Amino acid sequence: MRFSYYPGCTLKTKAKELNNYALKCVEALGLDVKEIEEWQCCGAVYPQARDEIATKLSAVRTLNYAKGEDGKLLTLCSACHNVLKRVNEDMISDANVRLKANNYLQLEEEYAGETEVIHYLEMLRDYVGWDNLKAKVVNPLKGVKIGAYYGCLLLRPSKVMAFDNPENPTIIEDFIKAIGATPVVYPYRNECCGAYVSLDEPAISKKKSNAILDSASANGADMVITACPLCMYNLKHMGDSVVDVKYFTEILAEALGVKED
Amino acid sequence: MEDKYLLSDVKRYSGTDTSACMRCGKCSGRCPAYNDMDIKPHQFVTLIERGDIEKLMQSKSIWTCLSCMACVERCPRNVAPAQVIEAVRDAVVRQQYANKIKAEDIPAKIDETIPQQLLVSAFRKYNK
Ligand code: SF4
Ligand code: SF4
Secondary structure, three states, X not given: OEEEEEOOHHHHOOOHHHXXXXXXXXXXXXXXXXXXXXXXXXXXXXXXXXXXXXXXXXXXXXXXXXXXXXXXXXXXXXXXXXXXXXXXXXXHHOHHHHHHHHHHHOOOOOOOOOOEEEEHHHHHXXXXXXXXXXXXXXXXXXXXXXXXXXXXXXXXXXXXXOOOOOOOOOHHHHHHHHOOOEEEOXXXXXXXXXXXXXXXXXXXXXXXXXXXXXXXXXXXXXXXXXXXHHHHHHHHHHOOOOOEEEEHHHHHHHXXXXXXX | OHHHHHHHHHHHHHOOOHHHOOOOOHHHHHOOOHHHOXXXXXXXXXXXHHOOHHHHXXXXXXXXXXXXOHHHHHOOOOOOHHHHHHHHHHHHHOOXXXXXXXXHHHHHHXXXXXXXXXXXXXXXXXXX
């Protein structure tokens, strides 16, 4: 079974590590992951207004491409995942969006949300399994205390994202345990980092990011991990770095012993 | 006249039934941008019901909402305050010359560390 992989713009530029470590790890785990050809930017944020069509088309193109492969679209960036999954839901449940998007794209066969959008963490949980992952760890991160930073995009809106319990998620803590480290649960792990508002109102993102880092640090975390380049930017550059912030794929690569290859 | 159409358009493309709101305030209680908002999420829902679109279009909140969807998650009546806020913001930026940020503003705001995703997100939210 092949996963069609959608990296997105930022993973090819400012968040290369997130992407490169992820690819080393799928190789080590023996998964068949192939990057989508000629992908375009997903649009970065899901357009919520019901009459937005054109801003969803590039996501539909990506979804349709994966349908033509094995129907499994693998995402890694939290924002891309949120956009692709929500647009896919529109193609299933919003007849107006479906009709107009198909009219624009003139595909050979109508696209109606057939593709399954799977985040990298979901792939680890549902297709690899925590026990299997644990068995492949050569360098367990013993004694390292890690706070999972979920943020918003993976979890909400939970009716569509269906990623985990939006108020009390466990998937990243399970991941942390599987690689031999100790998860630190802290209250702000699913709070917003300030998102795109940091461009125009950096003070807001500073406040939000520091509240998250302070909460993780007060609960004993040595570092927090994220799947999102925007969260990474806000936490690292807006926050006052009371704890280190890393991409989860970096510590996965470390645990699997492929970080330096 | 124009306002009447504008109001019904915004209500329609917000895609949420604001008449179901029971004014419990849970959305605002959960909102991480609450302190940075002049009109709070639950007030958006009430004011759109009352038809006070002008007031909403001038509010600061449309620029400080983080689209985090926490309000949507918490609402016991299946109302989506975030979608009302976005619909009002769209009503503003879809007007001529009403973009919050313009391409020429960008160079002064960026440095080596800013991810593309942040720029595209902000542009999609603040510019049409
Ligand atoms: S989406 Fe906006 S209004 Fe809703 S909780 Fe988040 S910041 Fe507040
Ligand atoms: S949580 Fe829902 S019902 Fe309660 S005030 Fe907000 S929109 Fe209204």
